[in-house]
Amino acid sequence: MDIRRSAFATQDFPLSGDFLAGRLRKHLNHGDLTYIEGLFDQPRILPARETLVHQGNRMDVSAMLVSGFMFRTINRGTNRHIVGIHLPGDFVDLHSFALKRLDHSIVAVDDVSVAMVEHAKLERVMRERPHIARAMWFATLLDASIHRKWVQIMESLDAPRRIAHIFCELQSRLKLIGRASDKVVRTPFTQKDIADMSGVSAIHANRALSKLRELELAEIRRGTLYTEDWDALRKYAGFDASYLYGDGPLQLNEGWE
Numbered sequence: 001m002d003i004r005r006s007a008f009a010t011q012d013f014p015l016s017g018d019f020l021a022g023r024l025r026k027h028l029n030h031g032d033l034t035y036i037e038g039l040f041d042q043p044r045i046l047p048a049r050e051t052l053v054h055q056g057n058r059m060d061v062s063a064m065l066v067s068g069f070m071f072r073t074i075n076r077g078t079n080r081h082i083v084g085i086h087l088p089g090d091f092v093d094l095h096s097f098a099l100k101r102l103d104h105s106i107v108a109v110d111d112v113s114v115a116m117v118e119h120a121k122l123e124r125v126m127r128e129r130p131h132i133a134r135a136m137w138f139a140t141l142l143d144a145s146i147h148r149k150w151v152q153i154m155e156s157l158d159a160p161r162r163i164a165h166i167f168c169e170l171q172s173r174l175k176l177i178g179r180a181s182d183k184v185v186r187t188p189f190t191q192k193d194i195a196d197m198s199g200v201s202a203i204h205a206n207r208a209l210s211k212l213r214e215l216e217l218a219e220i221r222r223g224t225l226y227t228e229d230w231d232a233l234r235k236y237a238g239f240d241a242s243y244l245y246g247d248g249p250l251q252l253n254e255g256w257e
Helices: 030-038 095-099 119-128 130-156 159-176 191-198 202-214 230-237
Strands: 044-046 051-053 061-067 070-076 079-086 105-108 112-118 219-221 224-226
Touching: 030 130, 061 119, 070 191, 079 130, 079 191, 095 119, 112 119, 119 130, 130 159, 159 191, 159 202, 159 230, 191 202, 202 219
Parallel strands: none
Antiparallel strands: 044 112, 051 105, 061 112, 070 079, 070 105, 219 224
16 A cells, blocks of 8 residues: 655645645745745635535635545536546645636535635735746646546446546546555545436446446445456546646656756
8 A cells, every 4th residue: 555645745845745746746846845835824624515615606715625535516406516526735726716706616525624825825926936836827727637538538438437437537646646555545425426426326326336346347335446456447447547647648747947
């Protein structure tokens, strides 16, 4: 089991130590990282299933997820659509710096720790620290890359493969921040959560989970995925991690120093 934090996630950066870990973080120097850490107020705990950002509300702060899981959700009547998952190190609502109001909500899945930064501080970053501003821009573009992939899998994969793809993505993202386990992805997701993130009913989600188990690719119990063969599961889902910009041909190695 790999439970190590990333190289820069030290006690010096308890709030932002996972920000862009495994990606552009290696191109930020100690001064940059110290500056980013200093932007945030002391973290606060948000209880499970509580909404941090309500769709349409005006915002003058953005949040860094320090620990736990958060969802991006869009509600239409009684229907909830989970359109994204946030992990530690994610700027969960950096888009609100430019947009001021979001077209979706941000909801805690379990008890989470979040650290807030005022938009006035981010305005100073734009003026005074363009290198850091560029890294934050990358973070929002990374969110967009993940969103595009979700659109693709909803269009091209059946429910079992959608679920497999989402958990393969989670394992890869957790690995980038040094929180991955070899054979397990532990989440606080309910079966209803899994249904809402894969765009199917709870009944169809249950059938999809049964299919993964019957194929002996994976078993998901109480939100935790167990597998003996990640390669087989990735092949089944058609998973290619390039869109996460961590490894592979899209990895950024030049132009950031």
